[in-house]
Amino acid sequence: MLLAFLLIVALAAVVQRNLLAVVLLFAVYSLLSAALFTSLKAVDVAMTEAAVGVGVSTVLMLATLSLTTHRANRLPRRSVLPLIVVLATGAALVYGTLDMPAFGDPGAPIHGHVAGDYLRRSIAETGIPNVVTSVLASYRGFDTLGETCVVFTAGLGVLLLLGTRRGSRGEATQP
Amino acid sequence: MTDHVVLRVIGKLLIPFILAYGLYVQAHGDFGPGGGFQAGVIVAAGLILYGLIHGVAATQRVVPPRLVEALAAVGVLIYAGVGVVTLVLGGNFLGYGALDHSPSHGQHTGVFLVELGVGVAVASVMLAIFYAFASRKPIASGGGRR
Structure with missing residues (x-):
C-alpha cells in the first residue's frame, strides 16, 4: 500500500512541470518513506528521514526556488536512447535482486557476520539497551x-x- | 511572513516542544530510538521553522552565524576529543572503557559525549547551510521571478 503511494507520488513528481509542486511532492515522498521505515521497525532511520527529507531539505529546495525560478525549462526534444539506457539498467538491477535472500531470512549473509555478535554482546559489554x-x-x-x-x-x-x-x-x- | 497571526501563534506553540523533543532524543538515544544525528536535525528543523516564520534576521539574532560556524567545529572536536581523552587515560582511541571505573559506566559516558558531539555538529551544520541559502539575494536568470 505504502509502496503504491510511493510509486504514484514519484510518477507525479516526474510528470509535474511546476517545480514548487515537485518539491512538495518530494516532501510527501519522504514522509511516505518515513512511514515505510517505521513499518519496517527502523525507527531511527524514519526519524532522520522525517526531519531531513520532509523538513530541512524541503526548506532548502524552496529557498533555492525562491532564488531562481518556479518553472522547469521545456526539454528541447525527447530522445529514445536515455529511455533504453534507463530500462536496461533497471532490468539488470531487478535481475540482480532475484538472487537475494528472502526479506527477513535469518540465514541471509548479512546476519551471519558480526550482527549476531553485536546483538548478543551489546548489553553485557556496553549496558546500552538500544543496539543501534x-x-x-x-x-x-x-x-x-x-x-x-x-x-x-x-x-x-x-x-x-x-x-x-x-x-x-x-x-x-x-x- | 511576520503578519501571519496563525503561523506565528502555532509556531510559538510548536517550537518549544520541537526543541525539547530534540533534547529528549539526544539524551535518550541509549534507551530509545534516536541519537545525536536525529536530535541535531530535529533541533535544526525547529530553529529553521522559527526562521521561516520570523525571518532569517530574527533567527540570526537568536543564534548568530558566527556561533553556528564555531559550534560545527566544536561538535567534531568533542567527538575526536573523547578519543584523545581515552588515549591519555591509557585506553584505545574511542575505547570508552577507560573513561570510568567500570567499562560499562565508561561506555555510557563515552557514548553520551560522542552523541553530544554529533548532535552539536549536525544541528549547527544544518543551520549554517540554511543561513547560507536564506541570506542570499535572488540571482534569477532566464526570465525567472521571485
Missing part, C-alpha cells in the same frame, strides 16, 4: 567519527561555495 546506538557510537565509533567529519566538511563546502560572510547582517556578499 551501541553499534553506531561504540562498536563502529570510528565510522561515526568519519561521518561527523563528512557532515562538517559538507557544511564547510556549502559555506565556501555560497560565500556568506558575517558582518553584513542577513545579506550575502555577491561573489
